[in-house]
Amino acid sequence: MTKTCCVIFIALSASITSVNAQELSAQEIMEQMDSRYDGDSGIADYTMILIDRRDRQRTRELKQYRLDDGEDSKYLVQFESPADIRGTSYLNFDWDDVDRDDDSWLYLPSLQRVKRLANNDTSDSFLGSDFTYADINGYEIEWYDFSFINQSDIIEGQDCWVIEAIPKPEFKERAEDSTGYSRFHVWIRKDNFVQIQGQAWELRGNRIKYFTGTDVVLIDNVWTVQRRQAVTTRNGRREHTSVLQVIDAQYNVDISEDTFTTENMQRGLN
Amino acid sequence: MIVASFLTKLSRFVVCLGLSVLLLSHSLSAQQNDFFNPVDVDVDANSNNEPFSLIGWVTQEVAKGLESPGVNFSRQDNDFTKVETALFAQFDARLNEGTNFRFSAQTFHDQVYRIEDDIDFSRAESRELRNRFQLKDFYVERDYGNGLYFKVGNQIIAWGMSEYLRVTDLVNTEQLYRVAQQDLEDLRNQVPAALLTYSSGDWVFDGVLTYAAGANDISPEGDDFDPFIVDRSLGHLVDEVDADTEHEMFFRASSRYSQGDMQFVIAEFNDNELTVTEMAALRSVNPQIRYTQNRMRAVGMAANWVEGDWLLFGELGLHKDKAVRPSADAFFARTAGWDQKDQVLSVAGIEYSGYRNLLLTLELNNIRTRDHDQFMYWDENVTSFGLRAYWTAMNERLQLLGVWNELADDAGEVGRLSVNYNYSDNLDLGLLWVEYASDDDSILYEYRNNDVLQLQLRYNFQL
Numbered sequence: 181m182t183k184t185c186c187v188i189f190i191a192l193s194a195s196i197t198s199v200n201a202q203e204l205s206a207q208e209i210m211e212q213m214d215s216r217y218d219g220d221s222g223i224a225d226y227t228m229i230l231i232d233r234r235d236r237q238r239t240r241e242l243k244q245y246r247l248d249d250g251e252d253s254k255y256l257v258q259f260e261s262p263a264d265i266r267g268t269s270y271l272n273f274d275w276d277d278v279d280r281d282d283d284s285w286l287y288l289p290s291l292q293r294v295k296r297l298a299n300n301d302t303s304d305s306f307l308g309s310d311f312t313y314a315d316i317n318g319y320e321i322e323w324y325d326f327s328f329i330n331q332s333d334i335i336e337g338q339d340c341w342v343i344e345a346i347p348k349p350e351f352k353e354r355a356e357d358s359t360g361y362s363r364f365h366v367w368i369r370k371d372n373f374v375q376i377q378g379q380a381w382e383l384r385g386n387r388i389k390y391f392t393g394t395d396v397v398l399i400d401n402v403w404t405v406q407r408r409q410a411v412t413t414r415n416g417r418r419e420h421t422s423v424l425q426v427i428d429a430q431y432n433v434d435i436s437e438d439t440f441t442t443e444n445m446q447r448g449l450n
Numbered sequence: 451m452i453v454a455s456f457l458t459k460l461s462r463f464v465v466c467l468g469l470s471v472l473l474l475s476h477s478l479s480a481q482q483n484d485f486f487n488p489v490d491v492d493v494d495a496n497s498n499n500e501p502f503s504l505i506g507w508v509t510q511e512v513a514k515g516l517e518s519p520g521v522n523f524s525r526q527d528n529d530f531t532k533v534e535t536a537l538f539a540q541f542d543a544r545l546n547e548g549t550n551f552r553f554s555a556q557t558f559h560d561q562v563y564r565i566e567d568d569i570d571f572s573r574a575e576s577r578e579l580r581n582r583f584q585l586k587d588f589y590v591e592r593d594y595g596n597g598l599y600f601k602v603g604n605q606i607i608a609w610g611m612s613e614y615l616r617v618t619d620l621v622n623t624e625q626l627y628r629v630a631q632q633d634l635e636d637l638r639n640q641v642p643a644a645l646l647t648y649s650s651g652d653w654v655f656d657g658v659l660t661y662a663a664g665a666n667d668i669s670p671e672g673d674d675f676d677p678f679i680v681d682r683s684l685g686h687l688v689d690e691v692d693a694d695t696e697h698e699m700f701f702r703a704s705s706r707y708s709q710g711d712m713q714f715v716i717a718e719f720n721d722n723e724l725t726v727t728e729m730a731a732l733r734s735v736n737p738q739i740r741y742t743q744n745r746m747r748a749v750g751m752a753a754n755w756v757e758g759d760w761l762l763f764g765e766l767g768l769h770k771d772k773a774v775r776p777s778a779d780a781f782f783a784r785t786a787g788w789d790q791k792d793q794v795l796s797v798a799g800i801e802y803s804g805y806r807n808l809l810l811t812l813e814l815n816n817i818r819t820r821d822h823d824q825f826m827y828w829d830e831n832v833t834s835f836g837l838r839a840y841w842t843a844m845n846e847r848l849q850l851l852g853v854w855n856e857l858a859d860d861a862g863e864v865g866r867l868s869v870n871y872n873y874s875d876n877l878d879l880g881l882l883w884v885e886y887a888s889d890d891d892s893i894l895y896e897y898r899n900n901d902v903l904q905l906q907l908r909y910n911f912q913l
Contacts, residue, residue: 227493229491229493231489231491232845232847236874237491237492238847238872238874238875239875261875261912262875262876262910263505263506263507263911263912264507264910266912280708281709281756283706283709288634289635290633290634291634292606292634292635292637292638293609293610296711296756296761297756297761298756298757298758298760298761298803303806304803304806305807305842305846307846308845308847309845310845360806377486384806390485390486392488394488407488409488409489411485411486413485418485420845421489423493425491425493427493427494436595438595438597438649441649441654442706443599443647443649443654447550447591447593447599
């Protein structure tokens with residue numbers, strides 16, 4: 181089973197654009213986008229900026245390691261600043277099997293031990309940001325029906341499809357529980373299948389989230405969205421904003437399987 | 451002012467109603483586009499790959515006792531219990547690929563010993579708590595890259611899954627100067643230890659050797675949590691002596707599976723709680739009671755399992771040769787120290803994370819003493835539980851933690867409520883309230899009036 185483009189950390193490649201893009205259905209576009217090669221592994225440094233409605237900013241620096249094993253993926257995210265959360269680690273095993281929940285652990289230096297997470301509800305905020313765990317780990321494509329909102333919308337000079345995703349009736353409860361969204365729209369560039377905008381309707385609190393991806397560049401032959409922004413709004417007013425900026429990204433680097441262990445979460449950050 | 455504001459809003463509403471559908475949709479579209487527009491932020495574009503780092507924080511804590519602890523304590527009124535300034539610093543260095551070094555320490559100064567000059571503090575209190583230095587981490591670690599890992603020095607090794615009962619989490623001592631008032635990072639004390647880890651397939655094997663780890667940090671004479679306050683009030687002379695054997699050994703095998711983890715622990719160690727090893731001069735009006743760390747052995751296991759939004763966890767262990775407190779009637783009959791018994795400790799817990807940004811945890815604990823007799827203070831089976839609720843709001847700027855702990859054998863209850871507000875990357879504000887309760891037949895009765903309200907200001911820095 182596969183997951184959609186809403187996996188915010190995973191870079192995107194455009195190596196499959198040989199298909200005539202104009203003839204694709206919305207479902208096929210989503211599948212194309214999801215199945216693109218993004219490297220077998222990656223290391224990236226990010227800066228995450230959290231901005232409240234009074235424009236006060238908090239900054240977090242984090243490093244992400246990723247290793248693919250077939251269709252399964254392992255992620256380790258380590259926070260490097262600020263001082264009070266330095267050393268916090270999040271480990272996630274994202275299984276391809278749709279019936280198998282992800283395995284996740286969190287290490288908080290203040291707790292001084294690794295804690296397993298029951299994260300069936302992945303709609304929780306990812307460490308204080310406007311991105312949820314589901315935004316990071318992805319959604320199941322099979323849970324949704326996709327249709328075109330607009331066949332051509334020009335965003336920042338790029339021609340995009342605008343596609344709506346609505347949960348299929350048989351997966352509605354599951355999709356809503358795990359994402360917290362009733363539906364979402366995505367804007368996908370036609371030239372490289374990169375998602376550069378998104379809009380998601382939250383189930384609770386009359387909130388709408390706006391996702392924006394900019395600074396799309398080719399790194400190690402992988403299309404990478406270097407700046408991701410999520411804005412949470414309520415009743416048409418901005419509540420909170422998160423910006424995730426790639427500082428450095430490398431793909432297909434040699435990462436040991438031992439990196440993705442609970443023991444490693446507690447070890448030195450340098 | 452409020453009326454004016456309301457009228458302003460009302461007039462805006464009326465004006466809005468007058469707008470055409472076209473204008474409205476155009477307005478909404480424009481607003482939507484605003485939310486897609488990139489927000490200006492300051493980002494340091496340089497990746498930090500320095501081989502060393504220094505982080506730390508300065509905290510200022512002011513705590514006020516809400517009740518009068520009683521005549522046996524130095525503080526006999528609802529005075530300030532703490533006006534403490536602390537500096538914590540942690541230095542990390544990468545010595546070479548796979549080898550790291552860490553040094554961290556904290557120094558404290560408590561001004562309450564000057565401010566509350568009408569309190570007759572004991573010498574021990576002023577000596578131990580007015581100015582204090584604590585070495586925390588001080589270790590070198592080496593990852594050999596072939597499944598072998600070694601770490602030597604002052605360190606924390608936290609095992610197990612229970613929050614309230616130590617079944618398999620036996621390596622580190624605890625800091626009990628202010629029971630239930632400590633920050634999370636101060637719960638465990640680092641101990642001098644060598645840790646060797648070997649990973650093979652799905653299994654990880656840990657071996658730990660400690661030396662001169664000592665016992666739990668306990669409050670000095672006359673302090674609010676002086677554990678010997680009853681002894682002292684009765685005129686007993688309390689003598690603390692080091693353990694006979696200074697080294698301890700711990701082994702663990704752990705494995706992780708889809709949906710669950712498990713670990714097995716076996717250990718020979720010194721009990722971190724002081725127990726009576728000898729009593730002298732019984733006919734004296736001031737009998738001398740000697741406390742030390744009893745040598746024990748333990749075998750145990752811990753496991754957890756995830757099912758949807760639920761995390762189930764449990765621990766089971768056998769602790770051999772636990773020195774058990776005698777009943778009041780039998781207390782002075784145990785001149786050669788307290789009896790040693792085997793105890794079966796069990797923990798069952800459940801955690802629910804299905805409601806947004808809320809984590810609820812319930813943990814039940816039981817201790818069953820084998821060969822129980824009438825001379826023991828505790829019942830054969832003693833049960834306790836802990837209930838915990840942790841909630842975050844405002845994108846984790848605000849954190850609320852509530853804990854209710856029913857202590858073993860109806861000895862009392864401890865309630866704890868803390869609120870933390872992350873004002874900025876550097877500044878955190880905290881408020882803590884702790885409530886203690888106990889019946890008059892409990893050994894914790896003396897501590898029932900230690901309720902406290904504490905304010906905390908914390909400034910974080912990173913170089």
